[in-house]
Amino acid sequence: MMRSNDTLSELRSRAxxxxxxxxxxxxxxxxxxxxxxxxxxxxxxxxxxxDKESPQTVVHLDAFYISVYAVTNxxxxxxxxATGHQPPNIGARIDSxxxxxxxxxxxxxxxxxxxxxNWDDADAYAHWxxxxxxxxxxxxxxxxxxxxxxxxxxxxxxxNNCRNRNxxxxxxxxxxxxxxxxxxxxxxxxxxxxxxxxxxxxxxxxNSGRVxxxxxxxxxxxxxxxxxxxxxxxxxxxxxxxxxxxxNDFRGFRLVLPVSI
Numbered sequence: 042m043m044r045s046n047d048t049l050s051e052l053r054s055r056a057x058x059x060x061x062x063x064x065x066x067x068x069x070x071x072x073x074x075x076x077x078x079x080x081x082x083x084x085x086x087x088x089x090x091x092d093k094e095s096p097q098t099v100v101h102l103d104a105f106y107i108s109v110y111a112v113t114n115x116x117x118x119x120x121x122x123a124t125g126h127q128p129p130n131i132g133a134r135i136d137s138x139x140x141x142x143x144x145x146x147x148x149x150x151x152x153x154x155x156x157x158x159n160w161d162d163a164d165a166y167a168h169w170x171x172x173x174x175x176x177x178x179x180x181x182x183x184x185x186x187x188x189x190x191x192x193x194x195x196x197x198x199x200x201n202n203c204r205n206r207n208x209x210x211x212x213x214x215x216x217x218x219x220x221x222x223x224x225x226x227x228x229x230x231x232x233x234x235x236x237x238x239x240x241x242x243x244x245x246x247x248n249s250g251r252v253x254x255x256x257x258x259x260x261x262x263x264x265x266x267x268x269x270x271x272x273x274x275x276x277x278x279x280x281x282x283x284x285x286x287x288x289n290d291f292r293g294f295r296l297v298l299p300v301s302i
Contacts, residue, residue: 064300067228068106073116073170075296077106078183078228082300085182086189088278095278100178107175107183108295110217110230111238112166114140115151117158120166129157130288152216154236154293160260160285163239163294172296174241177261177280179297184233184264184277186226191276193225193233198272203234206270213267213290225277229295233275237262239294259284266291 066079082104088095121128129141140150141157158166167173175183184193194202201208202223204215215235224230232238240261259282265275268291273279283292 064104068298070108070170070172070296070298073112073119073296075112075116075170075172076109077296077298078109079300080105080107080179080183080227085185087178087181089191089276091191091273091276091278094280095276100182102178102182104300105175105179106298106300107179107227107229108297109228111154111236111293111295112163113151113217114146114153114155115148117155117166118146118151120169124165124169126162126165126169129155129162152218153214154217154231156214156236156290156293157288158293159288160239164241167294167296170296172298174239174294175297177240177242177263180232180238180240180261180263181277183227183229184225188226190226191278192223193229193277194223198275200272203231203265203275204267205234205265205275206268209267215267232264233277234265235267236264236291236293237266237281237289238264239292262292 064079064081068077068079069075070077080102082102084099084101086097087100088097090097117129120126128145140146140153164174185191186193190196192198192202199222203220209215215231217235218230220231220234223233225232240263242261262281262283263279265279269275274281
């Protein structure tokens with residue numbers, strides 16, 4: 042398996058415009074080093090009609106770049122050092138894991154997704170990185186790939202393609218480059234399983250991406266996680282809502298960079 046540094050080097054070598062008018066298929070965000078893949082503009086069928094929370098509706102999105110991986114402990118450490126932002130919650134009783142200690146996060150966990158952060162933490166990081174959190178439509182389109190699949194890898198459930206309770210053994214969260222069999226058609230890793238991911242839309246907003254300032258306004262989370270056993274929650278269209286101050290050991294985030302044309 043290609044290691045994360047090798048993958049980043051390969052993506053850097055490909056981050057070039059193939060022509061004067063075409064957008065590069067892969068870029069690297071210079072602020073935090075996140076490799077990002079292009080999701081082209083156009084319509085897609087959001088939702089799968091498999092439950093009342095995921096009705097099918099046609100959505101048009103402008104082109105955007107989305108992180109290949111969830112934000113890692115390595116990246117979050119750089120953010121904390123640069124800004125003085127509080128580190129991930131340390132020692133909370135709800136945790137079953139916390140790689141962060143008072144002295145920081147051990148390097149051996151650098152390539153694991155950062156968890157134990159609330160929505161405001163994720164949003165602050167995104168702004169520092171010159172990006173933003175994905176809205177739920179962007180997140181879903183990236184996860185379903187060009188073919189609009191139920192899971193990032195296809196329409197049939199396979200528990201071996203993502204980290205979940207049935208295959209994690211004694212471990213919990215996995216490195217961000219684990220489970221290559223579960224990569225989406227656009228090239229994003231672990232949008233199903235491993236950790237849930239914060240999105241920028243609250244309940245009832247539609248697809249605008251606007252966010253209420255109220256502390257009690259619900260935010261979106263997507264993706265399923267290592268705690269869950271039920272294949273139903275790992276669908277790319279599965280929606281759930283959570284209060285923005287929630288801090289858990291199964292929720293992280295990835296970034297979106299809108300395209301200006």
